[in-house]
Amino acid sequence: MNYSIAIDLGASGGKMICAYFDGSQVNVLDEYRFNNIPVNFLDNLYWDIFGLYKEIISGLTKFGKKFGQAESIGIDTWGASYGFLDIKGRLLEPVYHYRDDRTIGVLKEMYNIIPKKEVFDLTGCQCERSYTLPQLFATVKDKERSLELADKMLLLPDLLGYFLTGEISTERTIAGTSALLEASQEGFCRTLFDKLNIPTKILTEIVDAGSAKGVVIDSTAKKTGINKAKVISTVGHDSAAAVVGIPNFKKDDLYISIGTNVSMGTERNKPCINDEFYNYGFKNTGGLKRKIILYKDFAAFWIVNELKNEWKQKGKDYSYEDLIKLAINVKNNNSFISLEDEDLNSVGNNMQEKIDDYLIKTRQNSLNSDGEYIRCIFESIALKIKYCKDNMEKSIGIKFNDTYVINGGSRNELLNQLIADVLDKPVKAGMPNATLIGNMLTQFYANGYLKDLDDIRFASSKSFDMKYFIPNSSKNWGEILDIAINKKIV
Template identity: 30%
Template sequence: MSATHIAVDIGASSGRLLVGTLQDHKIDLQEVYRFDNAMIHRSGHLCWDVDELFAEIKKGIHICREKGIKPKTIGVDTWAVDYVLLDEEDQPIGPVVAYRDSRTEGIMEKVAETLSKDDIYRRTGIQFQPFNTIYQLAALKESNPEMMEKARSFLMVPDYLHYLLTGKKVNEYTNATSTQLLNAYSKKWDDALLEYLGISPDLFEEMVLPGTSLGGLRPELVQEFGCDLEVIVPATHDTASAVAAIPEAKETIYLSSGTWSLLGVENAEPICDEKAQAYNFTNEGGVDYRFRFLKNIMGFWMIQEVKRLYGDMYSFDELVQASKKVKAPSLIDVDQNRFLNPVNMIEEIQAACMENNQAVPVRSGEVAACVFHSLVKSYQAAILQIEEMNGRTFDQVNIIGGGAQNEYVNQLLANVTGKLVVSGPVEATAIGNLLVQMRATGHINTLADARKLVAASFPLKKFNPQKGEVPNG
């Protein structure tokens, strides 16, 4: 039996610790601990409580020990773009502001007045989003220049959590690419962009790849847990970890589906041309320097907000069932920034329908159907763009992540695209995290071997195209 590993996978709404062991040519996966994560209001901003997240990680390790689980390694992945700045004494400077905070409003356009988007895209290949780290740093430099002056270290959120575990500061490659400050070709921090922004390259740490060992825990943590753990850096961008766990060996379009929908393909080289920029595709880093050529689509955040507003009136399954009864749902552009963090998601959806002369959804099923069908329409458009820019067609779509459980959307996507849709595994992000750790410890040789292992270890479901409901319009 091989060693047991801990994957800490933290998303925008929850976190979990899963342990994985490779035995009998399959991955034995067990969820040990799950906890909530949510943005909080602090100092006038929407923020993350990263110290609480670290406390939850420690609680999960204690639970492992209580259950008699003896892991050998641990690695942390989270969402992208958000960061922690440390001063000369390695203390955090200010709150960890969340990407949905309004502080970056208008900053992307302001930067573009003197540094062209064309130049930024040619250098980084990263999709333009108002919350990208480049614009967060520009906003901070404008509103709180004294904080930038005090800063001596820049760590992405998972980098910071690894630092709290080990005392070692590094920047992991896959998450670093999401900042829009990394050169897509050199795969290093782009000094020219940093110089323009007035940010010292000295702020950034050594760039490391997924699979890098940071060694053992801080001595005080070894004493607290009664054991040591080797900290192995996974692909710390959660989507990069999820894509590493795509189960199909053949080439496929993937859809990492959760709070966000990330739809794309893996490429050996970045596509940073005018058409890719016009379509607003991104070239994020993946395992083994692969490029995740994808589009960032709003995702199930919208239906999560709808459910939150309805309170306990409807479960997610009840919203799905109600949406099935809607024969001609209204459609909206889910990728508008207005849906990033509206005061009231239902009212924002209704306003968007009214502005586009669509029937205004009133009942819960009508609102849910509008979200689901609009998401599928956005997926369909992105798939056509991917095929155009790659000069080929793809026969199937692999849906991974929590959103893979929505069989209604899976079937809609198969019907609309005429492609085979394969769903699973649900815990792709944690599995990809574990696979990198297993490869680092020598239990898996290649990424191709890892993906075959996923296909053998976890149930997958196939959705063939059928005649049925498709988005109207």
């Protein structure tokens, strides 16, 4: 049996599945899950990269011992994170967390050298401080010796692929979300590197999603039992991987991927770059088969997770199901938060206080129960989605056809219903592991079992069901959105 292994790393945990394609459907054989716990020391925040790699090896070993030789492996991760290699191929320093404080205030300094609009025109991307570009600029600004010593830079899925194969390359879609590529997504934006004094010697060859990176090194092949499996440069950017596998997804459809963040958008054939796209904060990145994904991203369950962890420290250990039940019982929420507010996106264990301060600052009603906080966040997510959807339609000059809610947030039926209510249109929700499935389907494409995107999405429709949510609300969400826009809270 020719089975493949998909590895997806998210900000809070990792997931691995092994599966095979029977000519019609995806058949999942087994899974492996693990936590992703950042490490804080000497006032810096890092990803535990070797801990994550150790878990990947454990997952490969589980599958190898159970099923033997694997045909291929693919890795996708969140964007932004990277590692430097020295001339001997050794990791130079720990991998920084994208919310590490070293980038606080760095965007302002970067835009003093090259204006934000020029960055967008050059790259099709609009940075948050967590993105790769401002992180690299921070190393230049601080004159960090690691940048001087670095021979190559690998973004996270390519770094982990290097650990498995010893091969060095940069997959196009993960580079596209870094703000380091030209808007065309064809090559690195060397104009940007020159203006910000970032050395181009660290850059590697760019390869397409769906190409082979190499094979697993001998020691790992023997240790895990997967033998000399190919490592595929799958769609390395997790959001783009999720888009690959949406059942029957087509032109002028809207995807809403919900997890730690929301990534929402649509596929186009060329970058969308003009003043209107810029003013609404939209970004362009790459997808499978050189598609361009026009998207907007913002915080979602990051804020819920911060509250959940804070409450746990106070003795209230809620499950997600508990939180949803609390929110369902709240009937009259009239308060909303901006999911892009800088304070709400900063690390720390005082999210409830940050929300309280935000509501005072924006002259909104206070929240008086845990359920009210969660309901406020859910409704704020739904309202932000409507705001972005309306502006995206206006900017492109279309009306979206079908709307798909995918990834972990698709399990949240309350949120799915709120999205349908706020958009006032039916929503299809499902594929809680859309990123993993898109990763896997890209491998099946690379291995010759599927011939193109239409073939991939048809196979997905044969393998996975979506649930429909029909609008059913007495609230005037259009009026609520107008008020939120006037108060600048979306």
